[in-house]
Amino acid sequence: MERFEIEITEEQVGSRIDKALSSINSEWSRTHIQHWLKDGFVLLDGIQVKPNYKVKLGDIVTVDEPEPVELDVIAEDLNLDIVYEDKDVLVVNKPRGMVVHPAPGHPGGTVVNGLMHHCTDLSGINGVLRPGIVHRIDKDTTGLLMVAKNDQAHVSLVNQLVEKSVTRVYTALVHGHIPHDNGTIDAPIGRDKRDRQSQAIIDKGKHAVTHFKVLERYGDYTLVECRLETGRTHQIRVHMKYIGYPLVGDPKYGPKKTIEFGGQVLHAGTIGFDHPTTGEYLEFNAPLPEDFQALVGRMRQSVDKKDA
Incomplete structure (x- = not known):
């Protein structure tokens, strides 16, 4: 102490x-x-x-x-949705509400707890609490996460993230009618000085770039595809708020009056990377989860009724 x-x-x-x-x-x-x-x-x-x-x-x-308390990671059978696996890498489709790794307040029920039950060969570079974890997605964001099963694979995947060669494409529903079909948001992100638990656009923040494309419009809402060039904490959520189109359901960066969804309507649907051993480019896709599909369906019906 x-x-x-x-x-x-x-x-x-x-x-x-x-x-x-x-x-x-x-x-x-x-x-x-x-x-x-x-x-x-x-x-x-x-x-x-x-x-x-x-x-x-x-x-x-x-x-x-106080001295930091090292938590014991308990293997749990969480029935993870494993999209791909070989001796070097693993790709998991994370559900909404699941935290990626144990932390104070979330000692269990995380992706890491499930991975520890699924396999024992995970990279140890990120320590006891985050074995195999190369990157993260938020608790209430669904979708694809790549995992390293050994240290060599871990280094390769991290280097690809640094070099911005990993393909990461998300689908999001945002507030507002975006008039242009596509765009690029280039704005630095750092910790919000007024709220240490949030991120914000600040002059001395880390370089952050998000490319977006409009998929569909539903009156006061827009369905967009977001492609990450960088991977800052809460990047899509902060960037879309910054240009005036915050994510639907986002409790931290969205408006108070929003659609109840149990979190931001955001799905990491595509991830692609070069295999750490073979060098072959691999790309994986996960469909929108059922609740996201249902919400989009209701949006379409609402627009159709107005147009009828």
Whole structure:
């Protein structure tokens, strides 16, 4: 356990204590700080306070940062939808609501838990909690994920991601009527300074490029295909919001009044890469999940009725 003593300056005055501390140390998430406050690892002038306490100039905050807890990954039979598998790579079609790897708050029921049951040969480059994981898709995003079954394959797939040679195509339903048939969004993405759990377009963010094409229009909604050139956290969700067409159902970046869907209407339908051993280009496709298809069907019917 490491102890930090922090004096609140004018820059933090008036902020919640959890927000103030996360702005001081970017490695501390507000969620972690809230748990530490509850457990007595964060004290204000020696006294325990709630996360919504507004800090004052000169406040002395003591943070006893606990040692990270290494979670045991338990193999679980989650009946994963394995689209492809050989001795080097595996492609899984992730359902909505499933987290990719264990983390605080999600110790089980993840893709990794299912993979540990399915096979024992996964790359170890990303450590105990993320064996085989080369890239991620959000919990409520469905679709294809490539997995490395050994370290050589892992390095190859990561290099392809860095070189932007991996094909990643998504389908999304967005709010608004997009008038043009296609476009490119080139805007840097970084952590939102006002909300450490969100991403935003910021000048000093990481280079991010999304190409989109309109597939269908349904009045105030548009079905689009998004092709990733880069792979930043929440990239499609942030980019589509940035140009004024946020994803339907998105609880973080979408409007408050949206269609209830259990998360953003986003599907990673196509993934393609060069095989780490043979060099052969492989591409895989997963159809829209049933709930996505049903929603699109209702959209089409609504438009047809208006046109009738």
